[in-house]
Amino acid sequence: MxxxxxxxxxxxxxxxxxxxxxxxxxxxxxxxxxxxxxxxxxxxxxxxxxxxxxxxxxxxxxxxxxxxxxxxxxxxxxxxxxxxxxxxxxxxxxxxxxxxxxxxxPVMPSFAKKSGPLMTPLWDITHANAIRERIRRNARLVVVGGGILGIEAALHALEAGMSVIIIEKMSRLMPVQFGAKASSALLRRLEEKGVQVLLGRGVADSKEDSGVLKLQLETGEILEADLCLMSIGxxxxxxxxxxxxxxxxxxxxxxxxxxxxxxxxxxxxxxxxxxxxxxxxxxxxxxxxxxxxxxxxxxxxGLEERAYVPETIPLTFRSKDFEIYAIGETASQGSEEHLLDGSTETLIRALVMKDGIPVGVQMIGTREGFDTYATQVKKAQKK
Ligand SMILES: Cc1cc2nc3c(=O)[nH]c(=O)nc-3n(C[C@H](O)[C@H](O)[C@H](O)COP(=O)(O)OP(=O)(O)OC[C@H]3O[C@@H](n4cnc5c(N)ncnc54)[C@H](O)[C@@H]3O)c2cc1C
CATH class of the missing domain: 3.50.50.60 (FAD/NAD(P)-binding domain)
Incomplete structure (x- = not known):
């Protein structure tokens, strides 16, 4: 065959x-x-x-x-x-x-599609090589999109000596995966590392001028960058x-x-x-x-086929001392969020409960107990 x-x-x-x-x-x-x-x-x-x-x-x-x-x-x-x-x-x-x-x-808005090599997604080997060629100490990287890929890229760029700004259209980081407290801890941790995060703002247009990219934000502000990574999905x-x-x-x-x-x-x-x-x-x-x-x-x-049963896979990300984990729901109507022992403004262990059952767990800066709660969340999802 x-x-x-x-x-x-x-x-x-x-x-x-x-x-x-x-x-x-x-x-x-x-x-x-x-x-x-x-x-x-x-x-x-x-x-x-x-x-x-x-x-x-x-x-x-x-x-x-x-x-x-x-x-x-x-x-x-x-x-x-x-x-x-x-x-x-x-x-x-x-x-x-x-x-x-x-x-x-990768999703590329129309202004990004007609932009030159200073604006790129990161989805395949050609994009990675193009970015690699432009890494310089103190070069200014703007990452459009504060999802997990954008955050990971920002951390790696910092390590490469670049200065980094993340632009995120939503009013907080990763709202689908994290509740307000965990989102704000995530923001603080990024800022402590030296990443500037601009929330509630999107890029409307871009122009390349003498090797510098001028990004026009929807607010009218202009941001200069030596490289822009589009990471919006x-x-x-x-x-x-x-x-x-x-x-x-x-x-x-x-x-x-x-x-x-x-x-x-x-x-x-x-x-x-x-x-x-x-x-x-x-x-x-x-x-x-x-x-x-x-x-x-x-x-x-002519043999029997097996059904595909999708598994809920938790978000797990760790890069040196930066770690974030999430599975299941964030708090909404009908559920409530409880902060577990040891939570602070930058270290979060949050459990989302509905009718006395864990339906979501989010952790920033620690993984303590995550796997146990994640198993319970998965069990609740199967019911
Ligand atoms: C930078 C980055 C970080 C990521 N991080 C994570 C992560 O931490 N965890 C996670 O779970 N997922 C992550 N993802 C997503 C994950 O990589 C994808 O979900 C996964 O690669 C999907 O696998 P796939 O085989 O469906 O497609 P792909 O891995 O995209 O492979 C598809 C392949 O098909 C080729 N192709 C397309 N059209 C044709 C054609 N007509 N003929 C021949 N070949 C063709 C493409 O060139 C490509 O090589 C990340 C993705 C990126 C880009």
Missing amino acids: RIGIIGAGHAGIEAAKAASEQGCDVVLFSAENVLPYYRPRLVALAFGQADLAAIQIKPQAWYDQQKISLRLDSRVLGLNPEKREITTSTGVDAFDGLVIACGGT ARPDLALAASACLPCERGIVVDHSLQTPVGSLAAAGDVIQFEGVTRCSMKEASAQGRLAALNLISRLR
């Missing part, structure tokens, strides 16, 4: 491994020209704290041993679902089944799926076993929409990649 996998990210690699373990001939197509790498570690690569070899998922020898034919620099340009054929720049190839694992693309890359007329909403729509309505075509990772939801998670992409491939092969063999 010949299985083609489109995209060699976390979902694609696991799909390839699973298909190879099932004795299939596997071809893994990657649009990128380097061996597949841990995408979250791009931040360390971009700011000079890791090199490419250190962030590779597997060496070339592993693909050879697994009998996975890895085709680098091979973007799939066209897909014919009925014929199960794909087109690359080198020609047409046919398969018994295909797994689409193209991932996502990502969305599924639907270019290929749309060209093949696959059912797409926010992502490629898949069923309970991660198969598309078109026979012999599975999809996994950031590119999919499962039960109406799109996700951006390395762990989930890996789990989905494996199951999507196994179910595809089962379907082709």
